[in-house]
Amino acid sequence: MTSEQTPGARAEAVRSLEAEFSELISRIRKIITENAHRVSPGMLPGAYKVFTSIVRCEPVTQAALAEQLALDKGQLSRTVRELEELGLVTRTPDPADRRSSRLSATPEGLARLTAARAPQQGTLHAVLEDWDLDDIRNLTRLLRALTNGTPPA
Missing domain, CATH: 1.20.5 (Single alpha-helices involved in coiled-coils or other helix-helix interfaces)
Incomplete structure (x- = not known):
């Protein structure tokens, strides 16, 4: 085992990687917060994450979205309702299960998301x-x- 491969060297390398990830995550959080506010002033980053997940996976059921995002179904339901009230998301009946609905972005929602992301494009x-x-x-x-x-x- 060379000095490069010692447990101490590995631990230091992992600590350095963690520090870089921490900086990257901070920058990403800032971008997400800014984008959320551009989509709708006052939108929280969590709602933005739900919205962008709907856009990426649409059409998607609320149950599938809750599982994918590991969110409480009650909180997700409130967030989806807020996104609907903002005109960003729409529900349609799920043809596979009439008790469920599928979520999709509205044309207005897609336009606002595109505009919000433009500064980072x-x-x-x-x-x-x-x-x-x-x-x-x-x-x-x-x-x-x-x-x-x-x-x-």
């Missing part, structure tokens, strides 16, 4: 402009492995 492209394509692919591969909880391939 291209930011990642700009940051990665001078990166080697292999580095981008490698980062993607490593993040996928980390997200899946598996060693990198």
